[in-house]
Amino acid sequence: MAGIYIHIPFCKQACYYCNFHFATSLRNKTELINALIKEIDLQKSYLNNETVETIYFGGGTPSLLAAEELSAITRKISSVFFVSQDAEITLEANPDDITEEKLISWEQTGINRLSIGIQSFFDEDLQWMNRAHNAQQAIDNLQLAKKHFDNITIDLIYGTPQLTNEKWKRNVDMAIALNIPHLSCYALTVEPKTPLHKMIQQHKSDDINPDKQSEQFLLLMQWLEEAGYEHYEISNFSKPGWRSRHNSSYWKGKEYLGLGPSAHSYNGESRCWNIANNNLYIESINKGVIPFDEEVLTATQKLNEYIMTSLRTMEGINLKILLSQFGIGENEIMNKAKKFIAPGLIQSGNTSITLTREGKLLADGIAAELFF
Structure with a gap:
């Protein structure tokens, strides 16, 4: 069993805390999608005929793609790899991209799980993060998404300088009230070279408080466990039966193929990562060359990775x-x-x-x- 991750490196705007690879210009989107489809052919032997159980569109913001572009990628994957009939196919989406028309098109494409980047249900927090949506959009479009998809996860961020415990509880209570079956909750980290890092250095924002983050994490565990969620991985909580199959495969050391610029792959023996540059990625793939670096893992590295990932899980x-x-x-x-x-x-x-x-x-x- 194996998984496939597709990195779609485009966003409408840059969230201040984000250090993932993305571009805010869509000018070479078509060329990149075409290159990604070519990479699928170039990588056809990577998974050694393993059945693909999960497909995950991440980013960036994959919900910016047209339905035809998503469909072209999934069709190509299915033509090259053996994809299980009950494969979990996840699409990361921003609330401001969600419409009735898009939800229907995603269903028709074969998407059966949505990962929605909510982060907060408070406008002032969303503005501080430079998110593209507002709190009302988050609530309205989550409710709209629930009419089409049962399998939904949302992201929430805690430990931001202005997030009180009371506001954090209201965020978590809103997710519970909306009956969201899965939550991924992350402590804010300040990554070098991000706008947030510069804001803190220039004293335009308070720094994070580790003690407050720890307190909010303890409260989160208490609240969600009381509400019937399983804390099955450090950052992940689910109602019984709604765990992320794709992310669980990472923590169990299963093989996965990463497609697109900056995407990572693992075949049991080594880790590979594609170049984090859209133009160089397109140029290289069009020459029939996958632009990647590789690290072959020693037996000790494999052991330590198992210790690290398994200790983070409920088991x-x-x-x-x-x-x-x-x-x-x-x-x-x-x-x-x-x-x-x-x-x-x-x-x-x-x-x-x-x-x-x-x-x-x-x-x-x-x-x-x-x-x-």
């Missing part, structure tokens, strides 16, 4: 997998983990090691301490 580190796939016995991992058990950051069962609620605040740091 945790599986001791049987640790032994059968990596040759690491229970005593070896427990010697590293025991210092986190007494302070209540890790819990150890017969078959797994998992993070406690407090441990989830320090997930990446704890994982690094368990590395070999």
Whole structure:
């Protein structure tokens, strides 16, 4: 089983916090889509005839594409790879792009899951982030989307300088009231070279407060678990049966192919990433050459990646997998983990090691301490 990720590197405008690869000009959109379709042919052997179980249109803003462009990509994928009949096909969409006409066209294209970038239900926060939609659009178009799609996830951001705990609760309560089956909730990070980074350096915005972020994350876990959501990965919560199959495949170490500029791929042995430049990507693909860099993973790197990704999940580190796939016995991992058990950051069962609620605040740091 495998997944395919398609990076659509176009946005209407730049969100101040974003450091993903995108362009705000659509002038070479047609050329890029044509190159992406050519890349599918060039990459036809990458997945070694594995069945494609998930397809994910990310970005950027894939909802900017016309239905015919989305359809051309999915048709090409289906002609080159074996795509499961019940494949999960996700489209990232911004609220301001959602219309009745587009929703119908996405359904006809085969899209069966929407990931909607809400971020906040407050106008002042959306303006501070430089989002293209307003709070009313977020609510109205979510309700419209629910008439056409059952499988919907939304993104929310916490830990912004102006977000009080009361406002954060109202954001989460709105998602619960709208009966959204899946939420991805992220602490704001300040990435170098982003407009937000410059705003903070120039004292035009307050910096983030890590203590407030931790408090809002703890509150988030409490509120969503009380509302019946599973906290199945550090940043992801779902009603039972509504987990993201595509993202879950990343955390389980399954193979995936990334298409488009800046897209990453993994085949079990190495990681590849395409060039993060639209013009150079188009130029190279048109010459029949995939413009990528590659890192071949050592056995230790694979082990540490398993520790990092699995510890972030509800199921945790599986001791049987640790032994059968990596040759690491229970005593070896427990010697590293025991210092986190007494302070209540890790819990150890017969078959797994998992993070406690407090441990989830320090997930990446704890994982690094368990590395070999």
